[in-house]
Amino acid sequence: MDGNGRWAKKKHLPRALGHKKGVEAVRNIVRVAGEMGIEVMTLYAFSSENWSRPADEVSDLMGLLRQYIQSDIDEFDENGVRLKVIGNYKALDSDIVALIDNALERTAKNDRMTLAIALNYGAQDEMLRAVQGIAAAVKQGELEPDQINISHMSSALDTADLPPLDLLIRTSGELRLSNFLLWQAAYSELYFTDTLWPDFDKRELQRALKSFGDRDRRFGGR
16 A cells, blocks of 8 residues: 555645545445455555654554554444454554454454454565474474475465465555565566555556456466
């Protein structure tokens, strides 16, 4: 979800208002995705690299996160949305961790749609943690090195209980993955759009899904 800051700059507004508009776009897209029957959606909300941003911007983002969880949890629960978090969210402020834990517990049994939020997430860190877990199993004699396969790696990732990634959308004209779901994106379809995230709406999502539907997914098999 890229382009909040540039959206604000184009309109001569503070970056904080761009992020606020981005949250509104999140609400809209989650509702639309549920209506379209999308079973799982993962949103890259805060990367492990975002800590390098100015302190006041990070503070604004954390404030929006607090507000979003508290204001939208009722709607998620009422609409059968299960919340999931990938990344090291336990490193966030304790009050945010408590809000997240409560939201995860409250929505755990919902099955209409899963909304995964990537918080303090980086794909390289995710893969490193997965490898460390596998190495620990080898050290404890639970697994032989030559027994390690793709399934072991996949099951050690934060997304272990999610289906394979079909479509990865990057907004704002950037043509890179920026450390997002690198393992999971091995055979996913990629879709890049110049649209800034605050302007990404139902029509834009429909365009992305149309592009996805028109592709021939061969998975290297032919």
